[in-house]
Amino acid sequence: MTAQKRLGRNVSLGAHYAVHLPAPDDFAFWRERARGLIQCDVPPDRVSWIEPGGTGDLFAAEGPSRGEKRLPAPPADAPPVRASQRFLAVARSTALHTDPARFGLLYRVLWRLQRNPRLMEDKADPEVRRIEELAKAVRRDAHKMHAFVRFREVAEEDGTPHFVAWFEPDHHIVRAEAAFFMRRFANMRWSILTPRGSVHWDGETMHEGPPARRSDAPSGDPVEDLWRSYYASIFNPARLKVGAMLSEMPKKYWKNLPEAELIPQLIAGAQAKEAQMVSSGSLDMGEKPATLAGVDKAIHTCRNCPIGELDNHAVMGEGPIGAALMIVGEQPGDQEDVAGRPFVGPAGQLLDEYLVRAGIDRSAAYVTNTVKHFKFVWKGKRRLHQSPGAKEIDTCRWWLEAEREIVKPRLVLALGASAARGLLGRTVSISKARGAPLALEDGGELWVTAHPSYLLRLDGEAHETQAALFASDLAAVKERLEELAG
Amino acid sequence: MFPKVLMVQQTLRQKLEILADAAKYDASCASSGTAKKNSLGGKGVGSTEGMGICHAYAPDGRCISLLKLLLTNHCIFDCHYCINRKSSNVARARFTPQEVVDLTLNFYRRNYIEGLFLSSGIVKSANHTMEQMVEVARILREEHDFRGYIHLKTIPEADAEIIHEAGLYADRVSINVELPTRAGLTRLAPDKNESQIEGAMGRTKARIIQAKDERKRFRHAPRFAPAGQSTQMIVGADDANDTAIIGKASRLYGSFGLRRVYYSAFSPIPDASAVLPLKRPPLLREHRLYQSDWLMRFYGFAPGEVADAAEADGNLPLDIDPKLAWALKFRANFPVDVNRAAKEQLLRVPGLGTTAVGRILAARRHRTLRLDDVARLTASIAKVRPFICALDWRPTLLTDRADLRGLLTPKQEQLELF
Known part of the structure; x- marks a missing residue:
């Protein structure tokens, strides 16, 4: 077979062809021309692909100006041109890239595909890799367009809302991606303006327009304030990861994103904000003191909850280190605050009575409170007791735990619900929890009973019942202490 | 209150x-x-x-x-x-x-x-x-x-x-x-x-x-x-x-x-x-857990195997990823020959993701892969090298070096002010 015969009737030996594309993103046109040229067996180095305003394929053997514009007609018996689906998918994207060499590159791969139909599988081939890379860049650009187009609402003369966006894509993707926005905003009137051309959707048909300028788009939208508030609020300053943000939202996009103007101040404020979160959350209480004297000193300066700010003094627990029994009340009262010792007021005197009756030696026990400061409100000249809140109890737990770690009691007796919460970290009902031991987190043993001040507030039959329960709880504790002492 | x-x-x-x-x-x-x-x-x-x-x-x-x-x-x-x-x-x-x-x-x-x-x-x-x-x-x-x-x-x-x-x-x-x-x-x-x-x-x-x-x-x-x-x-x-x-x-x-x-x-x-x-x-701990989650869902690791990668306290190491930790512990499974190994084995190579493994499987039908070819198919060849063989590459002693972990652990980077 002679070369002339193989090339077909209309192809002259040594001819060079120049294909002028009508638009930089016209894949269908390229496909049709490439198909014809392959059928005429025109090798890649004999074709230049020229997009509007371009100079063509720089790698072509000869300058485009000398190329023939009339393309040969394929012979009637030419075999059909074949390409794998993968090539077609990659080529559709690659064609939208701004690289001027893309059409020539695609033609070379298509040419080679005729000899090796499985060429696209060879990911180590430099040309296959190159078109895959170009396609990937285009897909990323399209994905970023889906993500970063920001519409602004303007009212048309007829009163209908019109949503207009300004976007700057890297590649020729606007026409191809218009369909995505049509499917998503089918019942909305919208326009996307870009320096590479514009698309307009009126709810029924799509129109294409010329390249636009940023000033053609509206400059703001009232909803953007709400959006910025959302952006600033959903950001967690405790997890600053600027690199991760920049890799997905590079700075080149920032100028068209209304929320991006907040980024520098959010980053600058993050460290300060986290420090504030930590301190207002009382998380940073430092090391736990290792001695009772250390705890005593620390609680006097503790201002981790508002009770510490009141006109009062911290009251430290008292009793020997290594005491088998630790008795925990709620908080110091008026008299305890003045005396600086726990359980010296009316409730303390009542407690002493019951302890004596149960045969428990108070001086051998460690007696303390859940909350170290007296919480009160002024009523005339009197300081009226206020119950501590769960939050305050949980904060003060830090000191109670420190005392417990130093004293190491074998049994802890909680008087009242506040003390039980301070030791357990959750609220329990006294009536349900009393009478049997509960396990503490570290394996310690906790008994729960009412606070003696509760008995002071009752009278009549209720008092009798509760007093009996209280006495029997103390008796059970005494029995258990003897068991533990072995 | x-x-x-x-x-x-x-x-x-x-x-x-x-x-x-x-x-x-x-x-x-x-x-x-x-x-x-x-x-x-x-x-x-x-x-x-x-x-x-x-x-x-x-x-x-x-x-x-x-x-x-x-x-x-x-x-x-x-x-x-x-x-x-x-x-x-x-x-x-x-x-x-x-x-x-x-x-x-x-x-x-x-x-x-x-x-x-x-x-x-x-x-x-x-x-x-x-x-x-x-x-x-x-x-x-x-x-x-x-x-x-x-x-x-x-x-x-x-x-x-x-x-x-x-x-x-x-x-x-x-x-x-x-x-x-x-x-x-x-x-x-x-x-x-x-x-x-x-x-x-x-x-x-x-x-x-x-x-x-x-x-x-x-x-x-x-x-x-x-x-x-x-x-x-x-x-x-x-x-x-x-x-x-x-x-x-x-x-x-x-x-x-x-x-x-x-x-x-x-x-x-x-x-x-x-x-x-x-x-x-540390935030990195969350990241390591996600990586181990991925190993179970996409890389064929059993939960027990991921747990094997953990250190004595039951936690995954923070300085290296769990797949590398596993590979360093079970070195007998390496090196893996990129031209012959099954997909399951390739997925266990530190530094090879599911995409890279897919590319290797496709490319090796067309050529016997050299180290340079593998380098083109993966993000970082340095991490992969000790664990694979290619036509022109054998890690010989590298896989067994006692200080391999040190060689592969990413260097600490000082963050810059933004």
Whole structure:
């Protein structure tokens, strides 16, 4: 077979062809021309692909100006041109890239595909890799367009809302991606303006327009304030990861994103904000003191909850280190605050009575409170007791735990619900929890009973019942202490 | 002692700030993997086309895909790790369902978001709260024909019927298991109950399977949570180690057909309870857990094998990724010949991802791969080299070097001021 015969009737030996594309993103046109040229067996180095305003394929053997514009007609018996689906998918994207060499590159791969139909599988081939890379860049650009187009609402003369966006894509993707926005905003009137051309959707048909300028788009939208508030609020300053943000939202996009103007101040404020979160959350209480004297000193300066700010003094627990029994009340009262010792007021005197009756030696026990400061409100000249809140109890737990770690009691007796919460970290009902031991987190043993001040507030039959329960709880504790002492 | 009640009328913007702030501790923002739909032929807006879209990124590196909100942050529960617990001192706010609907549509029309992720504190009762959340989804779907993505956090204590309704409107439903161990849950979330949570997850799984089956028979059978269900675990608030967390996650994937288990490193919250640990876990720990999750889901590792990669304390090493840790411990499995090894073996090579393995398998049909060829197919050849053989490459002693870990551990990088 002679070369002339193989090339077909209309192809002259040594001819060079120049294909002028009508638009930089016209894949269908390229496909049709490439198909014809392959059928005429025109090798890649004999074709230049020229997009509007371009100079063509720089790698072509000869300058485009000398190329023939009339393309040969394929012979009637030419075999059909074949390409794998993968090539077609990659080529559709690659064609939208701004690289001027893309059409020539695609033609070379298509040419080679005729000899090796499985060429696209060879990911180590430099040309296959190159078109895959170009396609990937285009897909990323399209994905970023889906993500970063920001519409602004303007009212048309007829009163209908019109949503207009300004976007700057890297590649020729606007026409191809218009369909995505049509499917998503089918019942909305919208326009996307870009320096590479514009698309307009009126709810029924799509129109294409010329390249636009940023000033053609509206400059703001009232909803953007709400959006910025959302952006600033959903950001967690405790997890600053600027690199991760920049890799997905590079700075080149920032100028068209209304929320991006907040980024520098959010980053600058993050460290300060986290420090504030930590301190207002009382998380940073430092090391736990290792001695009772250390705890005593620390609680006097503790201002981790508002009770510490009141006109009062911290009251430290008292009793020997290594005491088998630790008795925990709620908080110091008026008299305890003045005396600086726990359980010296009316409730303390009542407690002493019951302890004596149960045969428990108070001086051998460690007696303390859940909350170290007296919480009160002024009523005339009197300081009226206020119950501590769960939050305050949980904060003060830090000191109670420190005392417990130093004293190491074998049994802890909680008087009242506040003390039980301070030791357990959750609220329990006294009536349900009393009478049997509960396990503490570290394996310690906790008994729960009412606070003696509760008995002071009752009278009549209720008092009798509760007093009996209280006495029997103390008796059970005494029995258990003897068991533990072995 | 009582939550701060703002007596003045809050503006929409103030409510948004409070209720978005309160929602940021939910890790999930996925908007992918749901049924394909678009607004052509409808009355409203919205489309979901398989791939999720991240419309913005916050400086914490996390993607903003959905409008993530709480309907209210008032709550009758008292979970220690939660900023919205009853005993917390945070500012409170409450949206009406219509306000959430309007925000969602206004943001969606401007292409800020893919849809809505709605969660809530529990007010009055679990049922009442769940009904309000379902109402938001109903208005969006029925009154506005909204076809974007909706993720509803469901409350396990609510009636099964209301949760069922949620699944009919939502693309995804989720129930948080909160903590990896029952003991942790009892201690830190006294109002929650593991069997109740898992019971609700089991019922949701059954509904999802049933709805899929019905759609095979009847084209118009209603969809039920086509993007499946997911859950979230807090890491570092209790003392569960990585081995325990991985074990729990793999049981959850197995028992409830979950799409995702999210791990959320416990982060300091304002007004925290003193029961919580003082230090937050390193963010890297969360990352390592996600990597191990990936190893189980895409790389054929059994939970036990991932646990083998952990150090003596049951935690994964922080300085290297779990796959490299596993490879360094079980060096007898290496080097792997890239020209002959099975896919399963290649997937175990540190530095080779699923994409790179796919490329190697395709390329080796055409040529016998050299080290340079492999380098072109992977992100970093330095990490892969000690574990593979190629036509012109054999690591010889490299695989067995005692200081290999040191050679492969990424160097600490000093962050620059931004």
